[in-house]
Amino acid sequence: MNYETIIGLEVHAQLRTQSKIFCRCATEFHASENQNVCPVCMGLPGSLPVLNEKAVAFALKMAVATHCQIQPTSIFSRKNYFYPDLPKGYQISQYDKPLATAGVVEIVLENTSKKIRLHRIHMEEDAGKNVHGERYSYVNYNRAGIPLVEIVSEPDLRNAQEAAEYLRTLRSILRYLDISDGNMEEGSFRCDVNISLRPERSDRFGTKVEIKNINSFRFVENAILYEMERQRMCLEEGKRIVQETRLWDEHEGKTFSMRQKEEAHDYRYFPEPDLMPLEISAEWVSQIRSTLPEFEQVKKQRFMTQYQLTNYDAKLLVQEKSLADYFEQTVHRGGDPKLVCNWILSEVLREFEVSKVACSSLTPGHLAELICLIQKGTISGKIAKDVFEKILKQGKMPSQIVREEGLEQISDAAQLEKVIEFVVSEQGDLVKQYREGQKNKFSFLVGQIMKKTQGKANPKIVSELLKNKLEREDT
């Protein structure tokens, strides 16, 4: 029998606020153990949560960007369970009254696009981290209280590729909004997969399995592929799928049962009495809507029409908002779009990671000036690459480097004629061979001329002049 795979994803993204969601502690990632803690995030007796307005603003941005309905009143609830990394014995989350519901995210597949509906987006606090030593276990509470948004999709995804593209799109939105790192390896972006199979053309869902512990985009695809196959074999053998939570083991390339339905926690949710209901005004929502950035797909289309870039190039430039902005800033400073694009995609990205370009020592000002020098013919493309290296090393402006080191291109015919004259007379044999028909000697002669001018000769003019000279003297 043929089966259809039904996938829904629950994504947790850490919000990049300065302070935690319910206290004033820093959220900074690289702190030493239990450095960013206080009575509130440690859950000490008597401590009370106070909601961070910035965290709400960030979550709202995500909700508005994904076309959710923002609830005018949402409620924080307590999710009760015991675990050492959970200092209060409950997590403050949202349950029956989430911040936002009914959103949609459009994903772009190879030749088509697809709308994935969102069930809800809510806010909650992160837990700490258990660390197991040889004799003792430890808890690091730095992460406890870091704001999270949980984004729950409807079961609209049908295969691993769609799931991966959906995740990539969510990550892109989060990063475009500058509200989350979206880093799966570092755990600031986490994903649980709900997956079930059903016979093709059936309209009833099969029993679903939840897969946890997936910490890279590739693992999500691998886990889904494995689980699809496991469930298919199971069904084909006439067995039933057990509703359970499974863990992905990347090393083994398998999922393992963690707990079955009967062992599932009863979280005993109830409204958090220490926090007032969260009221969101329509003004706040429209203010946030008015500050949303242009997102990846729209930007890509615009780049293609406005700058005549290819789909491939535009896609690479918009993968990070900061990179796309960098491109445009360089263009606005006078760089030819195609040239700027080529330089960024080759030279610049060879030096810097995609996300680090914008904050690198090479400013759009540097790059624009360098490209303008090429456009004006002041330096050759080849010299420009040397100048590029020097900008990185010295931090000086390209024009200054060119001036100080006398790297201006020689386009003056009279000046070049002299060099050509010299090379032609010096390389008599080659000239003779060329005239006898070995046309490939021509580029060698050009090379010699370039060498004599330390690469500064304008190769186009050199080529013309040399050709004229050789032809002329031939006749």
Place this chain on the structure above:
Amino acid sequence: MEPFHLTIFESQALLKKKSLSAKELTESVLKRIEATQPKLNTFITLCEESALCCAKEVDEKRARGEALSPLAGIPISLKDIFLTRGMKTTCSSRILSDFIPPYDATVVDRLKKNDVVLVGKANMDEFAMGSSNENSYFGPVKNPWDLERTPGGSSGGSAVSVSAGQCLGSFGTDTGGSVRLPAALCSVVGLKPTYGRISRYGVIAFASSLDQVGPLGKTVQDVALLLEAVAGYDSFDSTSHPIPVPSYQTALKKDLKGLTMGIPDEYFREGIDPEVLKAVHTAIDQLQKLGAKRVKISLPHSSYAIPVYYLICTAEASSNLARYDGVQYGFRATASTLAEMYLKTRGEGFGREVKRRIMLGTFVLSSGYYDAYYKKASQVRTLIQKDFTEAFKQCDVIVTPASPTTAFKLGEKTENPLEMYLTDIFTTSVNLAGLPALVLPCGFDQKQLPIGLQLIGPHFKEERLFQMGHAYESATDWHTRKPSL
């Protein structure tokens, strides 16, 4: 008269005139504690040295002519539920028996800024769960009017410390009557302020939507002074209210003309000790003579208050007490697995009543039961709130007994939790509705046990309660009687 018998207001005047020093006042109180603590078991922790040190500082400040708060140099006690930095805070529980907090509760912080002299941490029912102060890991507190009897709970230590002259004022907490019941049974004045009037930050939570800090003192005026020092918005408590704190002392000067007392039928039915009933009626007559009008009112959902209260408070408590798991602080039992650590720590660390309430609360929040219990209770809570809203359209203050009986014997109700829960029959609705209520002495029964009168006001109308309470107090002398110890 020994200085420890003074009210805050009286000692203030003497301190100002420098005819009494804060050190002398504190020494008098400490001597009184030394003499009476073994009989009463009021305190869990005493801090004589720091108290004397603090008193001396106040005297020095006064000598230098510095501006001082009305509470400067006044010895007070705190229920052992308030976090005091560097000073043991146990909540009367084994599970916190060695807990030394790293921060001060907002109330404590504000009291310190007022140069109050803290003498010790008062005994209480474990995690404020109880009506008789018998649920304490450190043993029960005795009622100074009869050492065989309970002082009421859960702020029993606080009420006794004031009644017995072991301090001049105290702070307790009131979740279902925990300030008002002991005030009534010990013949002191106790206030449960409006929910949100005093910050709960640093106060160990029992039931967050009901808990409110409350002052206890020898007179209405003293209680007003204590409230004014700590009330007001706190950015560390989202449920604290930004409405400004008025000057309560001005309210005390007003007479009762134009005020209407509402007398709720439901609070004067069978089950009340006839002597209590008589005293309360006499007090109402007295208030009428002083100029207040009286009107019959109805609070029709009153009979649901106790069940609703015990559903909501146990639910919240089961979650609030989850943090006592032996991981970070407090008592931890020896165990070989994580699950065993949790079970043994909580099994051995909590007392019987606390465990009973955790189990009840866990049950009422369980999936499948939530709607029938917790949700339904929340809905009925709204009805109880509406009762009061309606009632306050007809009257300014509601007058009721504080407790159906006078102090009962220690051990009398410990085996019957339901009977014990009914002790709070007149006080729990006030917490469910978030209202302010003042309890003050209004007589004694034939056994010479104190009787308390309860005045309930609309939200943030504490001043009206002080106005009426002070007028009554000025016309009677119940509050001046002292237990013989």
